[in-house]
Amino acid sequence: MVTYLKHMGKYTHNQMKSKSFEEIQKLYKREQKWINDFVPMDSQVVKDSRKGKAEGSRKKTVARKRTCEKLNDESVKRQKIEDDAEKEELKAYLDIIPRDDETINVESLATKYLIVNWKTHVLSEDNMYYEIIRGDGSTKPYKIFTKMLDDFDRQDVLDLYMLVKERFETASLEGYDRYLWRDLITVFEPSEDDEIWKAQQDYTLISWRLFDSYGVHVLLMDIGVSIHMLIEKTYPLTQEMLSRMLSRRLEVDHECKMAYELLRFTRSQLQK
Incomplete structure (x- = not known):
């Protein structure tokens, strides 16, 4: 509540x-x-x-x-032909990779409890995990933010962002909490002055993946850097990086309308 x-x-x-x-x-x-x-x-x-x-x-x-019905019918037919042609063109930038080997979270939103807290556990120098705590007391561990996206929906991402931001405003985040805050602030408060955007020309893009359950796409770089973005938001991506994204192709586990909207949006940014 x-x-x-x-x-x-x-x-x-x-x-x-x-x-x-x-x-x-x-x-x-x-x-x-x-x-x-x-x-x-x-x-x-x-x-x-x-x-x-x-x-x-x-x-x-x-x-x-x-009087207009006939003209409208003809206009709809022409538009459908144009849309189908564009869809076939955009398919060249799409890479469908089913994830049958992964456990898909089918928990109903009606019974899914909100995220109310998180804890960071450091077991050793190279061994840690984030513990996500929900309103019913249940918890689940995650090594990195990207892994959370296999279970999260848009509300989960927003709730975690608000929780981390609230703590950040009252206390200094340290260690792995700063990495979590960096991922979240990149999603919700992108700034071209941030190092992750200024250094993007030095990254080699490994994969570009869409999580369509909540509308976030992720760029995975060769040095372990992951850039998470909302599909409807504009980010300070360079023309070179946009070109790399389309060349690498967008990875999805099934064909969906959101993927085509993202490809259309990305291509329009490149053409500006």
Whole structure:
């Protein structure tokens, strides 16, 4: 409930820490009621209020619509041909690699608990893991951020980012926590002044992979550097790196609309 209120109700940590369970529960129910009672502009309630005015104008437009139907049908057919041609062209940049040997997380979002904390365990100089803790008390270890993406959805990534950012604002992150923060800030707060973007011309791209369950794509470099990006966000990638990405081809475990949208977006950036 606290995590929900922070994200949806914009409550701060200081506002929440002094409240009792009953007070938090009341705020939570009030916030949910506000969202559940919200009526979009295009809802049936609003539509009904305009029905009277629309009825008169509807009759006037029927004839015009019939006249346009043939032209619209022809336009749709032409567009479909163009879309199919573009899809075949984009397939050249797609590499479908099924991951049948991996365990796929099919846990329903309706029963999946939010991430509420994380701990970093260092066993030795070269042996460590991140322990992700969910609201029901369950935990799971991960060696690197990229491995988390096999289980995470978009909300999980956002929740972890907010948790790490909150701790970073009150305390100095050290050791492996700084690596986790670097991965997350690269996703959500990209800056061309960051070293990871300034040094990209020195990297050799090994693979470009899409996680379509939450819309993140990853660049894996030869020196172990991984760059994670949201598919809808523009990042300070050089023209040379964009060209390398298309030449290397996008790895997916199945053909999907998101892959074609990402390829189209990447190619448009390269053509600018």
